Amino acid sequence: MxxxxxxxxxxxxxxxxxxxxxxxxxxxxxxxxxxFAVESKMFFLVGPVGVILSFLSGGVFVYSNWSNVLGDDLAFLFLVPIIILIPWLIAYTFIKNERARISLFNRHYI
Known part of the structure; x- marks a missing residue:
């Protein structure tokens, strides 16, 4: 429920x-x-998968654009951290919102 x-x-x-x-x-x-509300275990299962996928996608992106890494393409230096950080930021937002909802539920009594 x-x-x-x-x-x-x-x-x-x-x-x-x-x-x-x-x-x-x-x-x-x-x-x-x-x-009492407790944290969902889904985030603890999905989180490591997201981290692995972010590193794999970043690795594939670097490998497919290796000539740009060695060249003078500065835009490439900004794209790799963004590709790796997006799953981290999404997971952080979900976990932060869930903890806020749990805190709100457990804090107020009837």
């Missing part, structure tokens, strides 16, 4: 949020104040 804050959970589930136990498969109702 996804909710931006505990008030939204309270509106959607006025009696309590239904939670199912992973071990015994029993379900019970929990107050929204007892629920």
């Amino acid at each position: 996804k909710a931006l804050d505990r008030a939204e959970l309270q509106r959607r589930f006025p009696e309590g949020v239904p939670v199912q136990c992973g071990k015994s498969s029993s379900s019970h109702l929990v107050s929204p104040n007892e629920i």
Whole structure:
């Protein structure tokens, strides 16, 4: 279940949020104040893949334009760091936004 804050959970589930136990498969109702947001593990799995892809794409770009590296093409010197940094900046933005949402959810109680 996804909710931006505990008030939204309270509106959607006025009696309590239904939670199912992973071990015994029993379900019970929990107050929204007892629920805490945690970071998604997706970013920790996708992040290293993005880093590897950024280095590979930068390496392929350098290899395919090797004559420009040895020449006097200054624009090439600006393109390689940009190609490598774009995935880093995208990942940083996603992680920063997710941490802000988690902090907002966990900070406010009903």
